[in-house]
Amino acid sequence: RKEVExxxxxxxxxxxxxxxxxxTYSNSASQSFFWYRQDCRKEPKLLMSVYSSxxxxxxxxxxxxxxxxxxxxxxxxxxxxxxxxxxxVVNPSGTYKYIFGTGTRLKVLA
Amino acid sequence: EAQVTQNPRYLITVTGKKLTVTCxxxxxxxxxxxxxxxxxxxxxxxxxxxxxxVTDKGDVPEGYKVSRKEKRNFPLILESPSPNQTSLYFCxxxxxxxxxxxxxxxxxxxxxxxx
Numbered sequence: 001r002k003e004v005e006x007x008x009x010x011x012x013x014x015x016x017x018x019x020x021x022x023x024t025y026s027n028s029a030s031q032s033f034f035w036y037r038q039d040c041r042k043e044p045k046l047l048m049s050v051y052s053s054x055x056x057x058x059x060x061x062x063x064x065x066x067x068x069x070x071x072x073x074x075x076x077x078x079x080x081x082x083x084x085x086x087x088x089v090v091n092p093s094g095t096y097k098y099i100f101g102t103g104t105r106l107k108v109l110a
Numbered sequence: 111e112a113q114v115t116q117n118p119r120y121l122i123t124v125t126g127k128k129l130t131v132t133c134x135x136x137x138x139x140x141x142x143x144x145x146x147x148x149x150x151x152x153x154x155x156x157x158x159x160x161x162x163x164v165t166d167k168g169d170v171p172e173g174y175k176v177s178r179k180e181k182r183n184f185p186l187i188l189e190s191p192s193p194n195q196t197s198l199y200f201c202x203x204x205x206x207x208x209x210x211x212x213x214x215x216x217x218x219x220x221x222x223x224x225x
Binding site for chain 1: 160168
């Protein structure tokens with residue numbers, strides 16, 4: 001089993017739709033969680049960190065479920081510019097490693 | 111401007127010809143790391159460094175070397191490149207893992223082709 005798993009997609013959604021991605025992780029001692037966005041052939045950029053209590057940044061909401069070992073990303077009112085690959089990243093406790101999922105590709109259609 | 115700079119951005123080379131990909135950051139970050147990205151495999155960590163003269167292997171270190179003689183620089187060395195090292199490479203830096211300091215800042219990537 002991979003340490004971090006994501007559905008590769010693509011998720012094709014119309015503008016204005018709400019879409020959610022999940023990411024599961026296998027190391028229960030994982031401490032820090034992040035969502036990154038990567039545009040085609042570009043470097044990944046931080047979208048948001050994921051806090052235990054859940055957190056929101058505009059149209060984006062991230063949740064952490066430690067019991068089931070997954071994190072989620074919800075995008076409301078999708079825009080064409082949201083089309084990208086979304087990477088889930090986990091930092092296991094006590095390590096200096098960042099473990100990336102393979103990414104979920106989102107296409108927002110006009 | 112805060113940034114991570116990698117060079118070269120694109121390189122085509124031949125098997126066995128030693129090459130170095132440079133990485134420099136201007137944010138005084140202690141943590142730096144190298145990743146390779148391949149289709150279907152995502153980003154995989156090659157090496158990382160917690161501070162000057164402190165480095166450790168990531169998940170795919172075979173065929174690579176690194177050094178951290180100065181805080182700002184973290185070059186990736188391929189002593190004898192092979193075709194299976196054809197990939198897109200990213201250098202990244204952060205203050206250090208942890209929710210509040212763990213944001214990774216990435217360079218623009220170096221696309222390497224080994225013939």
